[in-house]
Amino acid sequence: MSSLTFYFAPGTCAQAVRIALEEAQAPYQLVRVDLAGQQQRTPEYLAVNPKGRVPALVTEHGTLTETPALLVYVAQRFAHANLAPTDAFGLARMQEFNSYLASTVHIAHAHRPRASRWADEPEAQAAMQRKVPANMTECFELIERHYLGDGPWVMGAQFTVADGYLFTMAGWLKSDGVDMARFAKVAAHHARMAQRPAVQRALA
Secondary structure: OOOEEEEEOOOOOHHHHHHHHHHOOOOEEEEEOOOOOOHHHOHHHHHHOOOOOOOEEEEOOEEEEOHHHHHHHHHHHOHHHOOOOOOHHHHHHHHHHHHHHHHHHHHHHHOOOOHHHOOOOHHHHHHHHHHHHHHHHHHHHHHHHHHOOOOOEOEEOEOOHHHHHHHHHHOOOOOOOOOHHHOHHHHHHHHHHHOOHHHHHHHO
């Protein structure tokens, strides 16, 4: 099986894909992108991912970007690892959750460190940043209530790529001014994830 090349940066949503790769015991090469040094804006990296973002996964068929797409690719390519439901409804439900993290939770968080994407005026940026704790709280209240049931994982009894994604985003709560402890199920999930060998390898 051909090796994959994975472009990532620590502390970003790329961590979720790295966890999935480790859980699948996939063969891959890791390339760190220096965001602080603006490496993502260099011609070399833009040739890999024209969006100038991480993650990016180079496969023998071409390059994939966007975390939800990479997660389902890893789950399906390494199907032996059982990292996604195989029934249509279950897979769609997992993708619903991953899409919510990508389209709503990630954006709510990004208004703090990336406010300049949405406004040029310092006072407008500051206003957006002040709203981040409330928005992130609202997002995680919904996750706690609507997505985390009685099972240990997002999809209940089955561990999936969605779990690494939630673990990654929950890890942003503290920097966003939100105490994870107010969400009992999220906090318990985060603690369970931290014990997994694949997660520990991904964080190393």
